[in-house]
Amino acid sequence: MPEVVETRLSELFDVRLRSDDTPMTREQLVSAVQDADVLVPTITDRVDAGLIGQAGERLKLIANYGAGFDHIDVATARSRGILVSNTPGVVTDDTADMAMALMLGVTRRIPEGLTAMQEGSWQGWAPNAFLGGRLGGKRLGILGMGRIGLAVARRAQAFGMQIHYHNRRRLRPEVEDGVEATWWESLDQMVARMDVISVNCPSTPSTFHLLNARRLQLMKPTAVIVNTSRGEVIDENALVRMLKAGKLAGAGLDVYQQGTQGNPDLRAMPNVVMTPHMGSATREGRIEMGEKVIINIKTFADGHRPPDQVVPSML
Structure with missing residues (x-):
């Protein structure tokens, strides 16, 4: 994510960051959901029922970096007690x-x-x-x-x-x-x-x-x-x-x-x-997306419902 977003995430949480701007492999995603309390995927990360089924007991929030969430099996996540949030409006x-x-x-x-x-x-x-x-x-x-x-x-x-x-x-x-x-x-x-x-x-x-x-x-x-x-x-x-x-x-x-x-x-x-999926590709938009992710995680960590939680009526 933009450097300013990663810096703020690192100040607030114990964060494992990606070193490059490429999609995570399936093995990397499996490792992430087994160890993390919160997963922050993007549209290129397929978070399906099989992946969610391998999640550890700690995973409680999937804070998507993006407005669309069709790459996430929200129903399966909910059945496992895992909340899903997104970043609507900013792009x-x-x-x-x-x-x-x-x-x-x-x-x-x-x-x-x-x-x-x-x-x-x-x-x-x-x-x-x-x-x-x-x-x-x-x-x-x-x-x-x-x-x-x-x-x-x-x-x-x-x-x-x-x-x-x-x-x-x-x-x-x-x-x-x-x-x-x-x-x-x-x-x-x-x-x-x-x-x-x-x-x-x-x-x-x-x-x-x-x-x-x-x-x-x-x-x-x-x-x-x-x-x-x-x-x-x-x-x-x-x-x-x-x-x-x-x-x-x-x-x-x-x-x-x-x-x-x-x-x-x-x-x-x-x-x-x-064009190569450039609809949200502005510096301002990507930073605002990251800020939404931070707010969703921080609100959840403080014991409250994330403001941008994905609910069944949205599916």
Whole structure:
């Protein structure tokens, strides 16, 4: 974690820190859960039922460094009397910024222009060179209108986009009015009418492949899809087929279903902008995440419930 966070952790607790910035091996995770009172994993650490089953009696808190917790078997942890906490809210603006950057990158063909300049192949201004589309006036459909979805809506509203959203529950009227948003009870009807879809819902069993082949087929061929949430929400293979067939105009992706690299076919497409899960990658955001971890651990160590405890209603 950032040095300032590790320093503070070391001042407060007896801490075993990682010496490098790579994922822990399974053996290292097993050793950690057998000895520690608190485990601080990241999204790359799979804390499943098998790992939790090997935990020692001392482990009582999994203080996740990150907002998403789909890599942790929360139900099994709870059954073992182990609490789970996360770091919500601190990367809301950073992730929303990335969603807008991906929208602009795809619609304005920024990576293609960058490549032309880096390769020295640009021949000068031309009326039809690198033609993209403007965001103003376009319909944006937000899938998941939580903290991040609302932050995306506010930014998109400033660009002159029309805001639409699909949620399990409709927002309060005053929240809707604040971003002039239209709620769609039917996801099918919404995706069929949008120019841009922004995926901002968490990864849960109910959102796995929520944008499956059938729903992707409903989208307009001029539409763009952006995902800064979790790769599993989109059927990546179906997305590739749609893009190859010209049935979607483009995609901006910061997360992937197929490992860290995404589908190889995506990397070869000029109308796909891919970034390496950079949504929360700001110095300020990562420090604030660490501060949340410290508060959760300190509160728990003092005998109280962590303020950011993951509870069943969130699953």
